[in-house]
Amino acid sequence: MSTLVVYFSFDGNTKFIAEKIAETISADVIELNTSKKYPTQGFRKYFWGGKSVIFGEKPKLTNEDIDLSRYETIMIGTPVWAGSYAPPVKSFISQYKIHGKRIALFASHGGNGAEKCFARLKEALPDNQFIGETAYVEPKKSPEESSAKALRWAKGLTL
Numbered sequence: 001m002s003t004l005v006v007y008f009s010f011d012g013n014t015k016f017i018a019e020k021i022a023e024t025i026s027a028d029v030i031e032l033n034t035s036k037k038y039p040t041q042g043f044r045k046y047f048w049g050g051k052s053v054i055f056g057e058k059p060k061l062t063n064e065d066i067d068l069s070r071y072e073t074i075m076i077g078t079p080v081w082a083g084s085y086a087p088p089v090k091s092f093i094s095q096y097k098i099h100g101k102r103i104a105l106f107a108s109h110g111g112n113g114a115e116k117c118f119a120r121l122k123e124a125l126p127d128n129q130f131i132g133e134t135a136y137v138e139p140k141k142s143p144e145e146s147s148a149k150a151l152r153w154a155k156g157l158t159l
């Protein structure tokens with residue numbers, strides 16, 4: 001049975017970590033995409049993104065159907081948005097009834113909210129076994145340090 005790394009990334013930080021993890025453990029990797037476009041700059045970006053979290057939005061994913069039955073372990077990555085996980089990850093969880101999997105979580109953030117984000121993800125994914133979690137502060141700003149941390153973490157998981 002193999003491992004899937006599935007993630008959403010708005011500015012590339014979570015993508016950076018996802019790719020490092022997938023490469024380290026030779027996992028399949030899928031980036032979640034949506035047709036909904038958030039503003040990419042300034043205050044509007046935080047306002048619309050934050051609002052989307054607070055209202056529990058689940059933007060439609062444009063990915064092809066993912067066959068989760070092929071995977072025993074799923075690694076889910078998200079940026080922290082308003083102390084939680086990003087709406088496309090909510091869409092993923094809602095669309096795929098995930099249970100009986102081994103799940104590892106990873107997140108990028110600006111300095112706070114990762115623990116709350118992980119707690120919320122666990123709450124949203126009952127009936128699964130959580131095998132690890134790891135968070136990174138703006139990893140693209142310290143690529144070497146962050147990729148070394150991601151590599152250590154991924155290698156240390158019992159997959």
Ligand SMILES: Cc1cc2nc3c(=O)[nH]c(=O)nc-3n(C[C@H](O)[C@H](O)[C@H](O)COP(=O)(O)O)c2cc1C
Nearest residue numbers: 009010011012013014049079082083108110111112
């Ligand atoms: C809408 C929005 C809300 C955010 N909320 C938080 C937050 O609550 N806590 C935090 O530390 N960073 C917050 N951030 C910053 C991102 O989590 C951080 O920049 C992260 O590295 C972005 O990952 P990405 O490049 O994969 O999108 C927020 C960013 C956006 C766009």
